[in-house]
Amino acid sequence: MAKSNAPLNPRTTSFEFSGIPGALGITFGLPLVCVVLNQMIRPDYHITGFFSNFDVAELWNHIKPLKWYMTNRELWTYYLCWFGSLAILDVVLPGPVMEGVELRDGTKLRYKINGIALCSLLSSVLAVRWKLTGGQLPELQYLYEHQTDFCIIVVIFSFIMSVFLYMASFFPLTGENGTGTKERILSVSGNTGNVIYDWFIGRELNPRVGPLDLKMFCELRPGLLLWCLINISCLHHYYLETGKINNAILFVTLAQGFYVFDGVLNEEGVLTMMDITTDGFGYMLTFGDLALVPFTYTLQARYLTVSPITLTKGYLAFLTGIMALGYYIFHSANKQKSDFRHGKLPHLESMDTKRGTKLLCDGWWGMSQHMNYFGDWLISLSWCLATGFQTPLTYYYSLYFATLLFHRQQRDEHLCKIKYGDDWKRYEEKVPYKIIPYVY
C-alpha cells in the first residue's frame, strides 16, 4: 500500500457556492423551488403562462404546517419502506463486484453492481400488482395524489440524514480485522472546519453502513427510481381518467425511463464521477439525489397529465432525433473516456502529465473539454420540448440543468488545475472550448 507523508485529510481552504451564504441559500431556496413547482402543476391549478396566474397565497394554502408532515405516520411509513427495501435489495441482490478509484490511503472500495437485477425485480413487482389489482394500482395513484406531500417529507428526510452523516463523520471507524480504530477519509472539499459548510458539502467521502455505500446507493436508487415511478404514475393516471394513452406523456416516460435505465446499465461509470470520487456526502447530495431529482425532473410528465397535448408524428420524430443525437454524444463521449482510461484506445492523441494519468485530446475530447455535458443537455431539451409552448415553466429542467452543468464544468476545471497543475494549461491550449465547440 503506497503511503505518502501528506496528511490523510487535508484542510479545505477554498469555499465553493459562494461559501456559507450560498450554502444557506441553496439549503432553504431549492426545497422551496421544488415545492412551488410541484404546487404550480396540479389538476385544480391550470397554469397558462408563467407569472400570469401565479398566486403565491393560493399555492401556499395547500401546504400544511410543518408539524403535520413531521408526524404523518402514513407518508413516513411509505417513504421509509421504499428507502429501506431498496437498501436491503442493494445489499442482497447478486451482481459483479467492482473496485472504485484509489483513495488517499491507497485502498480501493468495492461496490456491488446489481442495478439490472433490481430493475428486473421492480418491473416484475409492478407487473404482478397490475395483474392483481386489475390495472388499478392504487399505490401508484396514491403517489400521484400525494406528490407535494412526499416532496416535503423527502426534503425533511434529506435534512435529517445529512445531520446524521455529518455527526457520524467525527467517529473513527473500526480498524482492519475488527481491531483498533481507523481515521475516516474526508472529502477534499468538505473539511473546512465550518459546521454549516461542511454539513452542506458533506464531510465524509464514502460513508457506509455495513456493506451499503450510502452515497452510491442514494445516487442511483431511491431518487432515480422514484423519478421513473412518478412518471409512470402520471401516465397511469391519464389512462385511468381517459382510457387512452397520450403520446406526449408516453414519449417523456419512455425517454426518461431509457435515460435512467442506461444509467443503471452503465452503473460502474458512476464510480469515476466527481460525486463519488471528490464530493463528500452531505445535504447537497442527499437533497439533490433524493428530493430534487424525483420531484422536479418529473415536471414534464406531471404537466402533460394536467394539460395534455398531442404531438404530431413529425414533431415526435424531431424530438426523438434530438434525444438520439444527445444520447449518442453523451454516451459515446463517456464511453470513449472510460475506454481510454482502461488503455483501450492507444491510437487516439493524448498528453502525458506529471500526475501520471494521460489526458485525451482527440475524438470527442478533442472537440471540447466536456462534450458529454452538451449531449446530456440536448437530451434534457428534447424532454422539455415535448410539453409544447404553453408555459416556460416546463423548461425549468433544461434551464436548471444548463446551470448545473456550467457550474460543474467550473468546479471540475478548478479541481483539474489543482490535480494537473501546468499540464492542465497545456491541455487547455490544445482543447480550448469548455462545453460547446466554437461557442463556449
Ligand code: NDP
Ligand atoms: P466528466 O465525465 O467530464 O469527468 C471529468 C473528469 O474526467 C476530470 O476530473 C478528469 O478526472 C477526467 N478528464 C477530464 N478531461 C479528460 C481528458 N481529456 N482525458 C481523460 N480524462 C479527462 O464529468 P462528470 O463526472 O461531472 O460527469 C459524468 C457524466 O455524468 C456526464 O455525461 C454528465 O453529463 C453526467 N451528469 C448528469 C447529471 C444529471 O443530473 N443527469 C449530473 C451530473 C453529471 P481524472 O483525470 O482524475 O480522471
